[in-house]
Amino acid sequence: MLEQLRVIVQEVNAAKDLQSALDIIVHRVRESLKTQVCSVYLLDSDLNSHVLMASEGLRKESVGHVSLEVGEGLVGLVAKHAEPINLRDASLHPSFHYLQETGEEDFHAFLGVPIIHHRSVLGVLVVQHEEKRRFDEGEEAFLITLSAQLAGVIAHAEATGAIEGMSPSGQKTSDTAFPGVSGSSGVAIGQVVVIFPPADLSQIPNRRARDIDQEIEFFNTCLESVRTDMKDIHDRLAGHVAEEERQLFDVYLHMLDDDALGNEVVARIKLGNWAQGSLAYVANEHVRTFEMMNDAYLSERSVDIKDLCSRVLFYLQQKESVVTEYGENTILVSEELTPSMLVEVPKEKLKGLISVKGSGNSHVAILARTMGIPTVMGALDLPFNKLEGKEVIVDGYKGEVITNPSDQLRIRFQNTIEEQNQLIAGLEGLKDLPCETADKHRVSLWVNTGLMTDVMQSLDQGAEGIGLFRTEVPFLLSERFPSEHEQTEIYREQLQAFAPKIVTMRTLDIGGDKSLSYFPINEENPFLGWRGIRVTLDHPEIFMAQVRAMLRASIGLENLQIMLPMISNIHEVNSANQLIKK
Template sequence: MSRSHDLRETLDNIVDLVAKRVDADVCSVYLTSTDLAHLVLQATIGLDRSAVGEVRLPPGQGLVGHVAQFGHPEAFADAQEHEAYRYFPETGEERFASLAAAPLIVRGAESARGLTIGVLVTQTRERREFSAEDLELLDTCARLLAPVVMNSQLLALVSGNAEDRARVVEELGEAGLDMVGERVASERSVEIRGIPTSRGIAIGPVYVLGDDIRLDRLDYTPGADAKQEWLDLADALEGARRELHDLRDDVGDRFGADFTSVFNTHIQMLEDKGFVGKLQEGVKDTGSALAALQRVLAEYAQMFAAIEDPYFQERGTDVQDVGQRVVAQLLGLRHQAEPLADGSVVIASNLMPAHFALLETEKIRAIVSEHGGPTSHGAIFARALEIPSVTGATGILDSTRAGEEVIVDGDTGRVFLSPDEGLRMEYERAQQRAIVALEHLDALAERPAETWDGHRVRLTANVGLLSDLRLCERHGAEGVGLFRTELLALVHRGFPSEEEQEQLYEGAAQALAPRPVTIRTLDLGGDKAIPGLETEGEENPQLGWRSIRLSLSHVESFRAQLRAILRASALGNVRLLIPMISQIDELRRVRALIDETKQELAASEIDFDPELPLGIMIEVPAAAVTADVLAPECDFFSIGTNDLTQYTLAVDRGNERVAHLYDPLHPAVLNLIDRTVRSAERAGIPVSLCGEMASNPLAVPILIGLGLGELSGVASAVPVVKEIVRALDMGSAATDARQALDAASPAEVYEIGANRLREAGLLDHPDIGDWLRRSIERSRDGGV
């Protein structure tokens, strides 16, 4: 699908693929018309192709309309006997006895109903009872196809009539994809708060990274010949495509494969027949290459901006970025000409990978953006460069000016514009203390994390992208304790193919070999979704269809990920981790799928580790309470304290009203951790702990005392955790742990941890004392 740059070509590929996978004689796709009044046959294999575009079904009519109306996959062994069946002689479908179909539905981030935009249909000549797996595969294909179709339909709609466009916008709103209002600029403020996405403090001059090409201000005189105008625009399109190829290679070499997927998206857009066709029509209508670009880009921007869904809004950003690049090629303009001053703080609306190929990254001291979050490109680059970053700083572009001095606090998410002398001196002192502390901690990189009485602890890192691996090296992590594969999917703006996943997982394993790399299968749902694997709107998504539950409902996608991980395991240092197991039946079903996948690979003579260690995350109370039952059927435990805390305390930490109750050092959470450790010891399997708690200085003495042999946290926190471990003895840590288990409140546990650090001399340490106290304050406030 990703290689098809035209919707018709994509649909033709899909029907051919699905027909083979479900062993059907016919596979067809029906899509809604632009006025939403009909379902129209748009692609088929097995029916008469001359019927494509001719067969039109009003809503609810025929079996196809029936499936679209009710919104879930259905199978009809005796299709022609069903009351909803409708015969179309032009298709030749009287030869086919059975039918199965799944709706194509698009949903917003919080949409309960969604909007049906088509139906994927299979038919067989012989009577057939379609299995549950057949319907599941069909539904998975429909979910993956829906966002592709939606994007194409939106692109087509912007050039349609206003009445159709208004009707679709209304339907999208009713389906839960709310409309976006106009942006209201914030007034200038001395302090602006955003989301801290990369730790540290920076002070420097502002470098405003704006849209340097204003289409409405360009002085452009088209030639007299529209044909020549089109040739000039076609050359510009090709030049932009070549430029993107070069940028993709450059960024991939400098920062890793994580950042190249957006370039592939832009290249595909330039090769899209619909996009190019609209530009060509625009040149014919206006006689101007620039006017055609302006018109098409404006139409696309208006439609994408109208949908309050992050995926579609990012596609709108992609269109504008591509348009800027084509204009630059058309007019011979430089895309970014203003040089960076040394130590600049880059402020932008949003940062794309192309910006980092053009900017001198060694001169960037911090990054602030109005939009984006922890997984935005700007935040990811900032962490890779180990510089402070704040995202979601609404209104900062309207509040600042180029060259103005700014303080960026990546620990708290605060940005100060034109700070007064007292504030600047305060932050300069904090900056110097951090530099001294980090120099001290860097010296520990090659030393073992070992208590002074000889107890060894493995310190690993949580990562989500290949670019994070350099931080593992930088800070002396002993491997990856948690590879969050869902971050790859989120950055790639969709579910990566099996081959793409295998390359990424193998790249991580090779980079850290022989150190272990623990790869967790997709943990989607709840607050994380990708196109093709969206979850339906739920009143309480954190307790609903998410994580392993979602994976087991999309077996084909899950199998592809298992195959990719198994193939990467041939290197010998990979471990497989399954999230959110709550009962033994889930674990057994996963094991069965793994065994089947191993047999498939062996039959195909593909290398993998037959002894690949299988672990489960203990992150719901049910798993901790039944750990004795689960332990014999897996090779290791990994305690996920973020979700374990949330579920144990019945606290949604994203809810501001109750977030103050979220505390991983609550004695109830500690007792579940202790119970899990004891179960692992009885079963003779290792147990690790991952989550923010593993990087909390106050928690470290207690976790060591509970008997945890591996802590996996933020890579940059590995040195400070190592310093704490090296200052402990197991006897004192075990005493602290027992007291914490009997504590009445989290406050008592905090005091136990603080007393241990104080007695170890760490809080008064001349190099790291101040910095450590700041870290403790941050952890008490819910940071890491």
């Protein structure tokens, strides 16, 4: 059965369109289960019906023409409850609805399983047989497993049809919405430009280096090329965003330094690995570390590492740059948008952003909010590679992408754009006013940051200080503990950006899902046990260096507050205070 499942899924994945995929499913399932009928009914929301889309065993002329209203018949019952129904004699069930056009009167045994994708029932997969019998547990398990594996393929095929303006049953459709999450509020209407990473880190094989010294020299040359690119992007952003936001690309440069990612790659090459494989290994290790973190902010830093390393790989592979043309109303779309992709587009032409992966915590979302560009992240079901040149609506308020918009919907969203422009113009005069309630109670509006890239938007929107600066982020981006001098420079940037406003810096909080490759922690209760302040109190050399760096960074600014993480008792507070005073 497992081999049959594998073959069916493989064939369906290779199908050219939805109908071909469904025809393969009914043929292969009927063959595998040795049943007389296999059919697929798909929900057509425009018709509010489950349409017979493919069948082997029922009359061919009924396919595409027979349907059951939502909730009607056994198919409707399976879809309604999202549970399988296995019957010895379907005609005896009170929900049975005879479809004369299909010729199903000869078939008694019935097994229907729902096709579910992201908690939505797309349709029902049905097998039938003349013999009065219940399908056995193995047959039912096979159909359930197959349905679960094929749901994503069917959803993708349906989505591809929807952006072409066709429903599953072949009816014309419009205003198809693909849900995601809001990355930046606002609404935009425009034509899609799809972009891809310059190189793919996941496709690099392991190979031995022929000449280690030559490989290191070539890698360093490519590294320098990317450094030049990052400096160029930094310069091109001048006048579009504040200096603090441009410093994202300074952070990228630090990540490429000899004591960060660059050094790790060189170390792998010295072990005899070729440069491309060494880079891919180091990049994927860091990406995996960040993606495993439960902290959404830190998890999103994996995107920055992938983007940076794919740019280095681009030079290692000695590819030629692809020139992309951007129209007047560009909606930039990618599987995983990055800040460097965004800044390639002329500011006056960029109207909206869509990223299939990612969240509101990603750097591209932060940059989009700074620049006021409507953005939708995490639109997982969007068949983005089919969207080139098509008109879409980006609804950054709801976190939704609408394809094939009707004239009525387009007019409604154009009115929304005009209204939001008027609102933004009105709010400009308010951002510098004090944050007070109607009865004059003063409220402090502080921001939560981890890198300089978060600061600019906060300043631009009237933030009055930093309520939490996560100092562990620079530690996570390094292959060793940052020196006291390096920490001082990082902290000084934050303190200066907000001076004289208060900046609260939390001392190193590692443990749990925030692990350092160069400082492993083995703890039975990693989230509440030996982590945070307990780690640094047991290693006062780490704590003292960090506190000294904070205090030195604050000289002449006097806007530093220190936060101690994961405190469990007063003794820890007293011990930390003694070290700070020392």
